[in-house]
Amino acid sequence: MGESENILERYISYKEKSCQWPQVIVIFVACFGSFTLGALFCWPSPAIPILISNSSHVDIVTIEEASYFSVIPPISAALTAPLVAILVDTIGRKKTVMFIAIPQFLSWILIASAENIYIFYLSRLFTGIGEAALFGALPTYIGEISEPHVRGSWGNMVSISIYFGQFMINVVGGYCTIRTTAVIFGCIPVVHIVLMSFLPESPYFLLMRNNVKEARNSLKQLRWIQDVDKELLKLTDDVNRQISESGTFKDLFVIPTNRKALLISIAVRGCQQLSGLSAFAVYTQYIFDQAGGHLSSTTSAIIFTAALVLSITGFAFIVDRFGRKPLMIFSNFGCFVVLLIEATYFYIARETEIDVSNLKWIPLAGMVSYIILCSSGLGIIPTLMLGELFSASVKAKALCILNICFAIYVLSISKLYQALSHNFGMFVPFYLFSACCLLGVIFSYYYVPETRGKTLEEIQQGLRGRTRHEDESHFIKC
Secondary structure (H helix, E strand, O other), rough: HHHHHHHHHHHHHHHHHHHHHHHHHHHHHHHHHHHHHHHHHHHHHHHHHHHHHOOOOOOOOOHHHHHHOOHHHHHHHHHHHHHHHHHHHHHHHHHHHHHOHHHHHHHHHHHOOOOHHHHHHHHHHHHHHHHHHHHHHHHHHHHHOOOOOHHHHHHHHHHHHHHHHHHHHHHHHHOOOHHHHHHHHHHHHHHHHHOOOOOOOOOHHHOOOOOOHHHHHHHHHHHHOOOOOOHHHHHHHHHHHHHHHOHHHHHHHHHHHHHHHHHHHHHHHHHOOOOOOOHHHHHHHHHHHHOOOOOOOOHHHHHEEEEEHHHHHHHHHHHHHHHHHHHHHHHHHHHHHHHHHHHHHOOOOOOOOOOOOHHHHHHHHHHHHHHHHOOOOOOOHHHHHHOOOOOOHHHHHHHHHHHHHHHHHHHHHHHHHHHHHHOOHHHHHHHHHHHHHHHHHHHHHOOOOOOOOOOOOHHHHHHHHOHHHHHHHHHOOO
C-alpha cells in the first residue's frame, strides 16, 4: 500500500511539473519587456560617465543635467498610468503587455540617433511610458495565467529579467559606444512583440468578458491538458464573485479589503525603494567612481549587477519555501546593517583624517553584500505581490495608483540621492537608506501578509478574514 502511494505521489508530482512548463514559457516571453525596462532604467549608469567626460559624439553634459535622466521616466510613468489602467481592462492584459514594446523601441531609436541632451530627455519620456505599461499589466497577466505553485517561483521572472537587463546594460554599455548599445538592445522589443502575439490571453480577463470558450482554450494552452472544466468552473465562480463587487477608484479607498491591500502594497513598494535600490541602479558606476577602490568603476558595476542577477535568481526559487513575510524581515534587517557600515566608511573617508587606504575594498564588498541581502526579499517580493493582493474588479485601478506611487518613489529617491551625495557626501543618503530599512523590519513584521501557496481567491478571502467556505456561503446569500 505504501509503495502504491509513493508511486501515485511521484506521478502527481510529475504531472504538476510537466503542466507548469507552458506557463513558464509564457512568463519567460512576457518578461522580455521587463528585461528591456531594466536595461533602459539602468542605462544612465554606463552612459553618465561617458557623457560628462565628453568622450561621446554629444556635447558635454553636466552631472546636474544628467541627473534628470532618472527624473523624467517616473514623471511620464505617473502621467501614463491612468491610460494603462483603462487599456488593461479594455483591450486586455496580453495586448497591453505587447504595447510595452512600442515605447521601449522608440526609446532605443532616440538614444541611437541623439545629437544633444534633449533627444536623450525625450527618450527617457518613452522609457517612463513603457514602465507604466509594464507595471500596470505584466504582474496582472502573470498572476492570472499562473497556478499558485508556478506563481510563487516563476512569477519572480519579472524581477529577475529586470535585474538581468541592468547587468547586461552595464556590460555592453561599459565597452560599447552609446549608439552601438542602443542598436543592440533595440532588437529586443521587436522580438518581444512578435513572440507575444502567439501567447494566450489571461483566462481571468476572458471570463470577465463572458468569453467562456476562449477562456477554456486559454487554460488548455496554459495547463497543457484537455480537461480543464473543473478549474474553469472554479475560476468562473471566483471571477463572478470579484466582478460582482463595485470596481471604481473610490472603492479602492472606501472598501476595507481594497484599502488594506492598497496600503500594504504602497508600503511594501516604499520599503523597496527607500532601501536605495533605484538610486544605486541609476548611479552604480558613479558611486564606485566617487568611492575609489582598486577596481575600475566599470568593473565594479559589472560585479555589482552580476551579484544582483545571481542572488535574485537564487532567492526567486525559494520564496515559496520560506514565505514572503520572513524574507522581507530578513532582507530589511540585513540591508540596514550593511548600509550602516557603508555609510560609516564614507563618513570616515570624507570627514576625518583616518587613513582608509587599506579599506578601499569595503565599498564594493558592502554593495555586493547589500545586493545579495536585498535580493532575498526587497528586490523581488514587492513586484511579485502586485499581482496577488487585489480583486479582479479593482486590480487595474489599484496598479494605476501603485504605478504613480512607484514613480514618485523613484523620482524622489534618485533625485534625493544625487542632491544629498553632491552637497553633503555619500554617507548622508546611505545613513538615510539604512534608517528606512530598520523601519521596514518593523513594518514587515506587523503588516506584510503571507500569500505563499494561495490562489488569488484565497488571498482575497484572507484579507477579508474569511475561509473559502464562509465566502462562498456569503456570495450565495447575496
